[in-house]
Amino acid sequence: LLSPVITIDGPTASGKGTVAHRVAKHLGYHYLDSGALYRLTALMAQNKGVALDDEPAIAALARALPCRFDHGHVLLEDVDVTDEVRAEAIGVAASKIAVLQEVRKALVDLQVSFRNTPGLVADGRDMGTVIFPDAQLKIFLTASAEARASRRYKQLIEKGISANMENLVKDLIERDARDSARTAAPLKPSPDAIILDTSEITAEQAVQNVLEWFAKTQ
Numbered sequence: 001l002l003s004p005v006i007t008i009d010g011p012t013a014s015g016k017g018t019v020a021h022r023v024a025k026h027l028g029y030h031y032l033d034s035g036a037l038y039r040l041t042a043l044m045a046q047n048k049g050v051a052l053d054d055e056p057a058i059a060a061l062a063r064a065l066p067c068r069f070d071h072g073h074v075l076l077e078d079v080d081v082t083d084e085v086r087a088e089a090i091g092v093a094a095s096k097i098a099v100l101q102e103v104r105k106a107l108v109d110l111q112v113s114f115r116n117t118p119g120l121v122a123d124g125r126d127m128g129t130v131i132f133p134d135a136q137l138k139i140f141l142t143a144s145a146e147a148r149a150s151r152r153y154k155q156l157i158e159k160g161i162s163a164n165m166e167n168l169v170k171d172l173i174e175r176d177a178r179d180s181a182r183t184a185a186p187l188k189p190s191p192d193a194i195i196l197d198t199s200e201i202t203a204e205q206a207v208q209n210v211l212e213w214f215a216k217t218q
């Protein structure tokens with residue numbers, strides 16, 4: 001029998017990561033940050049000097065991604081890249097390689113392998129639509145572009161990274177457009193997903209909502 005899955009999809013900086021991580025912690029479930037896999041592939045391509053539109057070469061990197069996840073740390077070829085992989089520039093590069101169908105295909109098995117007992121919370125863009133279509137609960141998190149940009153701004157400032165609000169809004173809108181317009185697994189809610197707008201609620205309120213909805217599926 002397959003372990004239960006909760007999918008949390010949504011646009012950049014909608015709060016998916018925080019909410020998914022906390023829900024997983026509450027339930028004692030595994031957590032898949034699928035965006036990290038696209039980010040790691042992009043970082044690997046950058047390190048190896050592979051062009052971001054070289055589909056076969058990038059798919060080959062994705063198919064044998066030498067990454068490990070260890071207590072909140074992300075390792076690529078045994079190097080700790082936890083901070084590096086979260087950089088805005090890597091997010092943008094990730095969204096460029098994420099349009100490539102062969103790259104998406106190359107990452108399917110790795111994503112599915114995170115589904116282990118007692119269960120999984122998976123966050124991304126296509127968790128409910130493509131990777132785990134049989135999930136017990138599917139959430140689509142949204143928030144206004146302004147709310148998302150100001151969250152990202154706070155995160156960056158807290159980390160001591162300088163940020164410009166105007167550029168953040170522009171990058172966010174561009175990245176959303178690329179994620180939504182692509183033909184391969186575009187960002188869109190699964191018809192059976194619950195849409196949760198987090199513009200006006202805290203992450204903790206969103207977590208409580210998800211946990212209540214999940215309890216009803218049990």
Ligand code: C5P
Pocket residue numbers: 012013034035036038039091094095096098123124125126127175179
């Ligand atoms: O979620 P995160 O911002 O880390 O994802 C980085 C990029 O990876 C996204 O902008 C998107 O283009 C891509 N991605 C994807 N499918 C996923 C997760 C991320 O296409 N399931």
